[in-house]
Amino acid sequence: MxxxxxxxxxxxxxxxxxxxxxxxxxxxxxxxxxxxxxxxxxxxxxxxxxxxxxxxxxxxxxxxxxxxxxxxxxxxxxxxxxxxxxxxxxxxxxxxxxxxxxxxxxxxxxxxxxxxxxxxxxxxxxxxxxxxxxxxxxxxxxxxxxxxxxxxxxxxxxxxxxAQSSGASHAATAARALTSDWIDLGPLDDLPEGRPALRTGEGDSVEVPLAAVRRGERVDVFVGACSHLSGPLYEGAVEKVGADECLVCPWHGSAFALDSGEPRRGPAANPQEKLEVRIEAGRVMARLPGRHR
Ligand code: FES
CATH class of the missing domain: 1.20.120 (Four Helix Bundle (Hemerythrin (Met), subunit A))
Incomplete structure (x- = not known):
């Protein structure tokens, strides 16, 4: 053995x-x-x-x-x-x-x-x-x-x-399965205000969950699996932590700044993977940042 x-x-x-x-x-x-x-x-x-x-x-x-x-x-x-x-x-x-x-x-x-x-x-x-x-x-x-x-x-x-991925970013692992093309996440008006919504992105062989948060005309999109232990961020909440509006994981309470994905409260130490976003004819389009392409 x-x-x-x-x-x-x-x-x-x-x-x-x-x-x-x-x-x-x-x-x-x-x-x-x-x-x-x-x-x-x-x-x-x-x-x-x-x-x-x-x-x-x-x-x-x-x-x-x-x-x-x-x-x-x-x-x-x-x-x-x-x-x-x-x-x-x-x-x-x-x-x-x-x-x-x-x-x-x-x-x-x-x-x-x-x-x-x-x-x-x-x-x-x-x-x-x-x-x-x-x-x-x-x-x-x-x-x-x-x-x-x-x-x-x-x-x-x-x-x-x-082997057990302790300390590794589970969000980065999930991001690697995602297409590098722009992903159509549907109409901006379908997103609820101020709370995360589940959207899916196309992966190599599976659909990858994403968490989209709308604040007015602005949308922040993250890989849906929390960087700590893959908790479902799209079931989390938006909360102010310190000076930042954050997306909070429902499993262990890690908080990630909506603007950057940087952790503002643990146990997560790794940032949350955040996608580039553009609004096109009223639809939300998101894409992996360049480091994954
Ligand atoms: S899985 Fe998100 S904080 Fe642990």
Missing amino acids: SLMAFLDRVADVATFDKVIEPARQVVLAALKPQALKDLLHGTWLGHPLHPVLVQVPVGTWVSAGLLDAIPPLRPAATVLIGAGVAAAVPASLAGAADWSEQETGVRRLGAVHAVMNISALGLYAGSLIARGRGRGTLGRVLSYAGLGMAGSSAAIGGHMSY
């Missing part, structure tokens, strides 16, 4: 759900302030924050492993390990925020990922203590064990991203 198939099997096992769900509720309660959640998700950045932050512990720990192999450079390795331990804390918080609002299979693998990361952190913290007490050999054994643990955990994180 390949590693990927093994990880998929783990994601199918419900045995630990009765532990995972209470843990998720604890994370959700601890991250209650929306501003804190948005900060950790990366909503303000327009990109998930967790994969950005993990670069620091991964980079410092790998570098420390190399420096530890060269005796005169071992003091520098200790500094890097300390920097990695400090950087792992915000990286873990961002990961926990994302994990708490993911699908079941991602949460199961994410729980394994989290336990392994905490173990790696513990091994590195133990390594720092051992080095501080002059027990360099033990310190190096612990840090190499931590590197092995963190590396294995990173493989699971990669599977969550690349």
Whole structure:
């Protein structure tokens, strides 16, 4: 069995759900302030924050492993390990925020990922203590064990991203199925004022749902699948969030600015795919932006 198939099997096992769900509720309660959640998700950045932050512990720990192999450079390795331990804390918080609002299979693998990361952190913290007490050999054994643990955990994180689409924009995936031609969405007068309406766009082999929002003579058209987890945006609502009129997802409340598609409230961190619009003889025409054509 390949590693990927093994990880998929783990994601199918419900045995630990009765532990995972209470843990998720604890994370959700601890991250209650929306501003804190948005900060950790990366909503303000327009990109998930967790994969950005993990670069620091991964980079410092790998570098420390190399420096530890060269005796005169071992003091520098200790500094890097300390920097990695400090950087792992915000990286873990961002990961926990994302994990708490993911699908079941991602949460199961994410729980394994989290336990392994905490173990790696513990091994590195133990390594720092051992080095501080002059027990360099033990310190190096612990840090190499931590590197092995963190590396294995990173493989699971990669599977969550690349095979389970955790953190990926589900809207961008849906957009790729859409025709690159102008799509006739029907008469402007048929669209309700100030709330999203379902329209469909032609895809390669399937029809792609779109969410059209009319405000007077202006129409904003988005891919209908929310960038977070494909929630039906055409069943959402229009709401003011901060200074922006936003389209709000009915599933987890992510809000996207109508003018730009940028996320204004999480858990979404990726923007929502927005189509170009023109009105022609009273009919609404929409087309994918150039980056998809
Ligand atoms: S699917 Fe989660 S906020 Fe839209």
